[in-house]
Amino acid sequence: MKELVEILAKALVDQPEKVNVNLVEKEKSIIIELKVASEDMGKVIGKQGRIARAIRTVVKAAATRHKKKVMVEII
Amino acid sequence: MKVIERTGRTVGEAIDMALQDMRASRDDVEVEVIEEPSKGILGFFGAKPARVKVILKEKMSKRAADFLNNIFNSMDLQVDMDVVEKEEVIFINLDGRELGILIGRRGETLDAIQFLVNLSVNKNQEVRKKIIIDVEGYRNRREETLQKLAFKLANKARQRGRSVVLEPMSSQERRIIHNALQERDDIYTFSEGDEPYRKIIITPKK
Numbered sequence: 001m002k003e004l005v006e007i008l009a010k011a012l013v014d015q016p017e018k019v020n021v022n023l024v025e026k027e028k029s030i031i032i033e034l035k036v037a038s039e040d041m042g043k044v045i046g047k048q049g050r051i052a053r054a055i056r057t058v059v060k061a062a063a064t065r066h067k068k069k070v071m072v073e074i075i
Numbered sequence: 076m077k078v079i080e081r082t083g084r085t086v087g088e089a090i091d092m093a094l095q096d097m098r099a100s101r102d103d104v105e106v107e108v109i110e111e112p113s114k115g116i117l118g119f120f121g122a123k124p125a126r127v128k129v130i131l132k133e134k135m136s137k138r139a140a141d142f143l144n145n146i147f148n149s150m151d152l153q154v155d156m157d158v159v160e161k162e163e164v165i166f167i168n169l170d171g172r173e174l175g176i177l178i179g180r181r182g183e184t185l186d187a188i189q190f191l192v193n194l195s196v197n198k199n200q201e202v203r204k205k206i207i208i209d210v211e212g213y214r215n216r217r218e219e220t221l222q223k224l225a226f227k228l229a230n231k232a233r234q235r236g237r238s239v240v241l242e243p244m245s246s247q248e249r250r251i252i253h254n255a256l257q258e259r260d261d262i263y264t265f266s267e268g269d270e271p272y273r274k275i276i277i278t279p280k281k
Contacts, residue, residue, distance in 0.1 A: 004149040011142055011195035048270075051194065057187035061176050062150045 001070060004062050005032050008055050013040035029069040032059065036074075044074055077131040082124040085112060093129035105130045135204050136160035139167060139196045143208075146188070152177070165196075165206045174210045182217060185210060186245055218251050225255040229262045229277055238278040243268070249275055 002023045010016040018037040023030060034055075036044055045052045056072050063070035079096060083089030086108055094101065107128040115122035136158045147154045154171040169177065178185045189208040197203045207214075232239040241252070249266055252275050256264050262279050
């Protein structure tokens with residue numbers, strides 16, 4: 001799951017080396033924290049959050065096999 | 076990425092030599108002129124040939140397929156890919172088991188993947204190509220379903236003499252419905268609202 005977010009983010013930004021993904025596992029959910037260079041924020045969020053929404057949709061699909069709810073947060 | 080350097084009497088000649096050696100056409104490469112040719116004194120003394128660096132560009136369809144393969148690997152999915160690259164469009168058809176999760180509710184996941192692949196492959200490109208991703212003919216089936224739905228709801232609007240509001244759809248799907256009902260003269264269609272909640276309204280003509 002972490003790998004998937006990393007692949008997606010790195011393909012979108014200008015500075016892939018600054019992409020950093022962290023996994024925080026809670027009791028009923030998994031939170032995936034995505035960090036990118038501040039200049040690249042727009043590249044992973046998009047107009048009205050369109051890109052962020054697409055990333056979340058793909059990750060949600062990948063997570064259907066897991067029992068836990070997966071959330072992607074961009075920080 | 077493949078890079079070669081060649082020399083020739085003119086820049087054009089040097090490029091042609093490189094293209095021949097690479098078996099590539101002019102559109103597949105980027106060219107950097109390292110040195111313009113100079114005739115030197117009296118046409119031979121100190122004359123220098125043209126020197127160019129020719130860089131073979133990776134095809135967009137290759138990058139799209141690589142990106143998709145990385146995504147599917149990380150999702151533990153076995154997917155066969157059929158890629159057709161045309162002048163302005165790249166069609167990618169996916170085949171395999173368990174691909175339902177790649178389609179998602181009403182193609183939501185498939186659209187998200189298609190959107191991300193388009194962004195990534197067209198990033199920093201001079202010429203953009205539209206990439207269309209399909210799973211086992213899902214888009215064609217969906218198109219038929221939407222056309223049937225459009226006719227059914229158009230009839231409903233006419234019979235009731237009232238507007239029928241459809242659920243929110245992507246621009247691709249809205250276009251299918253507008254097109255399906257274009258010929259009808261008893262109703263007309265328009266869209267209302269902001270993306271991603273934009274929806275079609277079918278209204279009877281008086």
